[in-house]
Amino acid sequence: MSVSLVDVETVDDGADQAERFRTLAREQLPKLYSIARRLVGGDAEDAVQDCLLRAFQRFGQLREAAAGPAWLTRILINGCRDRGRAIGRSPKQVELDEVEEFSLFRKIAYEDPFPYSDSLHLDFLDEFGSEDVRAVIMELPMLYRIPVVLVYMDGYLAREVANMLDIPLGTVLARLHRGRKLFEKQLWDYADTNGLLRRATR
């Protein structure tokens, strides 16, 4: 039987609450898993499992059913952030000042990796498969990876991310800016070191 999420403030027995939670979680599983894959890679399943257990324990705190999806995502994101800290991933150190002035557009035009192309920049992006994009995203420090994934891959607004992370909007915008710059620089470095450019010039 499908149970709709109408009013989680209603006092009822635990069985109904569990069923409502399951309904919400099942609907959100594909999205939660997708976000987790990009934030913690191969630990995605564990991250979603942790999220489900934590969220179920706190389900009574959810005040509005309509806020359920964002509430679940928030729990997932915070779990992924802790997980990133706990396992001590140390993405490449990047010189942030150097990155600030980097322009992938200009780099591609200058290096001209596709001499016979009339759509140089699009051809560059076409060299990347989904696993390549995932690898580049995973190189971003978690601080920048979270806003970049949520805003540019999952379509959240910057202010929604600010609410999720409990940080000011200006901080999210600054991290998005730096995260994009790092992403552009790492796209080029990844293509260069993984043979995508050599493949293209054959």
Next chain:
Amino acid sequence: MITCSEATRQLWEYLDATADEATREAIEEHLSRCRACCGELEFARELRRFLASSAHDEVPDGVLRRLNDTLEELGP
């Protein structure tokens, strides 16, 4: 008029509509005179599409089954 460097640094904020009014006007004024930065803008749009289209990971069947098993075990 702002420089190319100043304009390109804020192109994504311009596309995201998070740039303030004065910045937006300065960028538009710059773009109306600078073909190179129009190329940067078009590429920024492509890069956004590229990221958005890389978004979805299917949940593998085994993972979905295990996650659903976890949900089934939750109860009062």
